[in-house]
Amino acid sequence: MxxxxxxxxxxxxxxxxxxxxxxxxxxxxxxxxxxxxxxxxxxxxxxxxxxxxxxxxxxxxxxxxxxxxxxxxxxxxxxxxxxxxxxxxxxxxxxxxxxxxxxxxxxxxxxxxxxxxxxxxxxxxxxxxxxxxxxxxxAPSADGEVIAMALEGLQALGFSKAKIVIGHVGVVMAALTEFNLSERAKLFLINNIAQLKFGQIDVVSDKAAALGFITEVVVDDAEAAADRERIASTIEQVLAEGVGVPFGQNTGSRSPEDIVARLARKMSQADNPEDFKRALKMLAELSQVSGPASDALETGRKILDLAGVSTDSISNLTDVLSSARSEGVSNATIAVDFGLARGIAYYTGMLFDLYANGDDTETLGGGGRYxxxxxxxxxxxxxxxxxxxxxxxxxxxxxxxxxxxxxNVALVSPSDAGSVEAAVETARELRKSGKRAAVDFSRTEGQGA
Amino acid sequence: MSNLRFALPSTGALFDGTSKLLSDCGLAVRRVNSRRYTADIPSLPGVDVLFQRQTDITMEIDGGSVDIGVVGLDRYYESRLERGDTVLLHNGLGFGDSKLVIAVPDSWLDVTSMADLADIALEFRSKGHDLRIASKYQRLVKRYLDENDVNYVSMVHVSGGHEAAPAMGLADVIADITATGATLRENGLRILVDGTVIKSQSVIVGNGRVLANDPDKLASARQILEKIEASMRDRCGSYDQLVENLKPFAGLDG
Structure with missing residues (x-):
């Protein structure tokens, strides 16, 4: 039962x-x-x-x-x-x-x-x-203040070996911009930095293929043909009679103009698969660069150079690092990691993770600029x-x-139900002198007290 | 001797399908009149039949007020308790086929795939509002959107008539159950080519903790599953599956 x-x-x-x-x-x-x-x-x-x-x-x-x-x-x-x-x-x-x-x-x-x-x-x-x-x-000097304060807090709590790992979304974004990718393609890549960092470029490629970045989404031929026909006839109608006519009333929250504009964009400016693949390769390499600030910056510059991308964006990260140094943050507590990302696409500049020790994998916190x-x-x-x-x-x-x-609580134990009152009084006296004190009622249980 | 409490959907396609299936395998349900929510199976004493709203059955099995029940697989995945006591006892009774799909206004000529939807969501965000999606299936839909990198979406609760939500301005797109897609088409909506969140049919779900610890109820459940199995000759293994599914619950009498 x-x-x-x-x-x-x-x-x-x-x-x-x-x-x-x-x-x-x-x-x-x-x-x-x-x-x-x-x-x-x-x-x-x-x-x-x-x-x-x-x-x-x-x-x-x-x-x-x-x-x-x-x-x-x-x-x-x-x-x-x-x-x-x-x-x-x-x-x-x-x-x-x-x-x-x-x-x-x-x-x-x-x-x-x-x-x-x-x-x-x-x-x-x-x-x-x-x-x-x-x-x-x-200003980057504000970034220095926040970095310094985050470390000060950990040091004051007793983490004498506290470390900060700094990345920069702006560097990655600026680099991706030079590949002529759509906003969505860039966001996709940034959202997948964590996987690229761990060498899973194949997994990310598969995902990109499924989302139509690398190859067209496979659709049923008949359906695709019907789609094409419908789109072509709609465009003809729009050209002949103006926007709005073929759409009836139900375009929901988008205007017919929105739809035609995006349709045109989709047909003419879809992401070039070759550009996307080059960007993916660059990001896969960049995301694995991490270590002491000067070495990492040097390697990062080389990768951007090789990909034919401007290295100007790195200067903001350099400024952030020097503002942190002027706040008294030592080189030894800072590492740079271009693959740092938390899967959230709202950072615009530097971002960081905090650790108790340099070799820890669990972060104690993090932040950045948005x-x-x-x-x-x-x-x-x-x-x-x-x-x-x-x-x-x-x-x-x-x-x-x-x-x-x-x-650390003094327990006053009455020997029987009759001495509870005395025990309560003793406990009260103890508390008056600032001690934690309580009466142990467990022995009086069942005696009708 | 405790009776097995067997919940059946009280209305709709699953009611019809379940009634037919049980009759076909010699377990016809006897209901004194159609307004009563309790019934029995004359050929199988020890079973109380309870007619319940399909939406409630999974939760009632989880809560222990019902022991086993017939539900749609979609409902089961949507409403079962995480780490709860429910187990799938039969994974396909062969009726109640439907799918949960994501559909957009047909006039959105530029949107045919989930990738397009992800792009539209970004377009909406850049204008300061979210893509609103109306659905009863919040859990399944959220996960599917997440898997397809469709970000910046807000879920809208609509109690019924989801097909009308875009036209009424309550939502931009919908995720709803469809068997043929006809209702969606009639309401000016089109299913995305890769917009199937889950394919569903009717299944039998049970409370594993109860069955694993109550031999009487287990015996009744076994008889029901064996009769169904015998009548669906080409589908087999469901009693073996039951034994397998109950293993984690052995000795966990709550």
Whole structure:
């Protein structure tokens, strides 16, 4: 027989936190807030729930399939926040961040669903972040401040060998621009840098082929012929009678002009497969370049030269590195990695990952620059901004925390039900002198006390 | 002796198909009148038949209020609990064929493939809005879009009549179940050439934890599957499959 008792189980991949973990988290937060505060960062808090669109506009598909989204009782489509940046930029824009720099810091839980089918089934789906945003300054010296502060925080927590690995989306983007690729082809390549970095150029090629970048998508011949015929007759009709006629009423949210314009673009300017393959090859090589800054920059320049691409874009990365040095960051703590990417296409400049040690594979956090994010969020202008966040749970795990649940509490044990009152009094006296004290009621149990 | 609670779809093509299949294999369902939601199978004592909404059956099996049931494979994948107790007992009963497809307004002449859709989503984003897709199948559709690099999409919840959503301006494209595609065509929508999210048919799903730990219910489930198997001679192995699928649940009486 199946038991009728069925305790509610904790959700998969959600964790409870122990007293020890909470104490360590509080201590880390306090240290980091102190460091950020000295540099002029103010605390800010945004709701855990925001309209889903805020996060989709920012990050797109890679994160949108990880959102905890649902309709809330008031009728809005909302999501638990998967990160803070989008909400912090919304907050700054709502408060009219027009000039100068806004410096904000934040902390709290974030939520990212990880599907077991994607091989991420073991990842924790709620974890804590603490981070900072600098909104306003475009100069590379601001990048230096953020890099220096991210390292200072880790050093203050006791990570004396903390390292930062820096990449640059701008370099990659500028290089790809010279191959005459569509925006979509460029984004595809950038989204797949991680795989290229691990030498999986074949896997990426297959994906590109399936998406029609390298070869045409294979379609049923009859269907393709019917399509061609339909398109040809539509264009004839448009030429003869003007746009709008053949479309009837249902073009949805796109205008007939949108459709004709894209059709023309699709027929004339599809990505050249040879250009795409050359770009893929260049990126596969570039993505594997990593190491001490000067060596990596040198190798990166060579690869761009060989591919016949301008190396100008590397100068921004050089400026970022020198601004970090003028903030006191030593060469030994910095590595450059052209293959650094987190599968999210919203960075526009430098981006970085933080590690406890040089040879670690688990990051403690990361960040970067995203200068066109405010416009993507629907505001009428781009506000340069950059920031980073620590994964506090990873930080605390790396520090190594003892679970001291219930430790250091003086337990006052009454010998029988009659002496409970005296025990309560003793415990109260102990607390007055600042000691943790509690009455042990377990012995009085069942005695009617 | 505990009765096996067997959920059947209460309406639609799956109701008709299930009724016929069970009759064909000597397990005709006896229902006192069509308004009652309980019934039995006279040739198989020990089984309570419950007519349920197809959308609810997987969740009820997961929750333990029903032991086994007939559902569409699409519904099963969409609504089963992650790491829950459901297992697939029969992976194809031969009726209820349908597919979940992504369809765009027919007037979008430039959009024929998922790759085009990915491109349109970027075009939308550059204008400051998302590509909105209406579907009941949020989980399956999100994964499919993700696999096809279609980014910057927002899912729109529409309770019914998805085919009308683009014309009404509620969504730009839809993902919906179709058997022949006729309804989509009539509503001015066209299926993308590589827009099939999942091909589905009716299947039998059960609560593995319950079956693995209740010999009476397991015996009843076995009889049902064997009779179905015998009547679908060319499909075989489903009892063997059941034994295989139950292995992870042995000893897990909850």
């Amino acid at each position: 199946t038991s009728q008792y069925k305790p509610i189980r904790r959700l998969p991949n959600m964790q409870d936190a122990s007293a020890g973990e909470l104490a360590a988290r509080d201590a880390a937060k306090s240290t980091l807030r102190g460091i950020f505060g000295l540099r002029g960062y103010d605390r800010a808090e945004t709701p855990i729930l925001e309209q889903t669109e805020l996060y989709i506009r920012k990050s797109g598909g890679a994160l949108s399939s990880r959102l905890y989204d649902f309709p809330e009782p008031g009728g809005f489509e909302v999501s638990l926040r998967p990160e803070f940046t989008a909400a912090m930029l919304r907050l700054a824009a709502d408060n009219g961040a027009n000039s100068g720099s806004v410096r904000l810091m934040y902390d709290g839980p974030v939520f990212r669903y990880a599907s077991p089918e994607d091989g991420d089934g073991e990842k924790t789906r709620q974890f804590n972040q603490l981070g900072a945003e600098m909104i306003g300054p475009p 200068d066109d994010l405010t416009r993507a969020l629907g505001y009428d202008r781009d506000v340069p901004s950059l920031g980073f966040a620590y994964n506090l749970d990873a930080v605390i795990a790396a520090l190594g925390v003892q679970n001291d649940l219930g430790q």
